[in-house]
Amino acid sequence: MATLTVSIKEDLNLNGTEYGGEYVMSETVTQVYKRIINCTATEQSVLLFAAADAAGTLKDATVDYLRITNLDASADVQLRIVGASTQYYVKLEAGDSWMLGNSLMYADATGTSAGESTIAIDTIHADVSSGTADVEIFAAL
Numbered sequence: 554m555a556t557l558t559v560s561i562k563e564d565l566n567l568n569g570t571e572y573g574g575e576y577v578m579s580e581t582v583t584q585v586y587k588r589i590i591n592c593t594a595t596e597q598s599v600l601l602f603a604a605a606d607a608a609g610t611l612k613d614a615t616v617d618y619l620r621i622t623n624l625d626a627s628a629d630v631q632l633r634i635v636g637a638s639t640q641y642y643v644k645l646e647a648g649d650s651w652m653l654g655n656s657l658m659y660a661d662a663t664g665t666s667a668g669e670s671t672i673a674i675d676t677i678h679a680d681v682s683s684g685t686a687d688v689e690i691f692a693a694l
Contacts, residue, residue, distance in 0.1 A: 554581055554582070554583050555581070555582055555583075556579055556580070556581055556582070557579065557580045557581075557582045557617070557618060557693045558577060558578070558579050559577070559578045559579075559580075559618060559652075560575060560576070560577050561575070561576045561577075562574075562575040562576075563575075578618075578654070580617040580618055580693060582617055582618075582693040582694060583694065584615075584693070584694040585691070585692070585693050585694070586611060586690065586691070586692040586694070587689070587690065587691050587692075588609075588689070588690050589624070589687050589688070589689050589690075590679070590687070590688050590690065591685055591686075591687055591688075592630060592679045592680060592681050592685065592686050592687070592688050593680070593681055593684075593685050594680055594681050594682070594683060594684070595680060596633065596678050596679070596680040597678060597679060597680070598676050598677070598678050599621075599677055599678065599679045599688060599690060600621075600676070600677040600690055600692075601675070601676050601677075602616075602656055602673060602674050602675055602676070603675075611656065611692060611694065612694070613656065613673050614655075614656065614673065615656075615694045616653070616655055616656040616692055616693070616694055617654065617655070617693050617694060618652070618653070618654060618691075618692065618693040619652065619653040619654075619655075619656065619690075619691070619692045619693075620650055620651070620652045620653075620689075620690075620691045620692075621645070621650065621651045621677070621679075621688060621689070621690050621691075622645075622648075622649070622650040622651075622688065622689045622691075623645040623646065623647060623648060623649050623650075623686055623688055624648075624686065624687040624688065624689055625647050625648075625681075625685075625686035625687060626647050626648070627647050628647060628681050628682055628683060628684050628685070628686040629644055629645065629646050629647070629681070629682040629686075630644075630645040630679055630680070630681055630682075630686050630688055631643070631644055631645075631679065631680055631681075631682070632644075632645065632651060632677055632678065632679050633677070633678040633679075634658055634660075634674055634676075634677055635674070635675050635676045635677070635678065636658050636660070636672040636673060636674055636675055637672055637673070637675060638672070639658070639659075639660045639672070640660060641658065641660035645688075656673060656674045657671040657672065657673060657674065658671060658672060658673075658674050659671045659672065
């Protein structure tokens with residue numbers, strides 16, 4: 554076992570006033586998954602979730618921290634996060650990261666999410682606006 558420590562720090566001084574902050578999270582983890590994938594304008598699966606661990610597949614309900622980072626200097630990457638019956642999209646501009654503290658999702662176009670349950674993420678897909686871009690996936694379990 555090991556301890557993962559994630560720090561998020563913002564430094565911002567606007568008109569003489571500090572607006573930044575620092576937030577630290579610690580998790581005890583026993584496994585790590587890290588991969589850099591070259592993505593193109595054709596959507597591809599970059600991470601799968603299932604009942605058991607396998608190559609490129611993480612076991613459901615075991616993720617304590619997940620980060621996907623667009624390593625490209627100019628291209629946008631679009632993530633499509635898919636659950637059993639719903640999906641949502643995230644746009645990562647150059648250098649952006651998307652983070653989760655688990656592998657659950659809820660998406661609702663009607664805005665009536667009160668009392669609804671989250672579902673497990675099944676697949677994360679990625680594609681690039683144009684050209685290619687490297688995407689880094691880091692998961693701690």
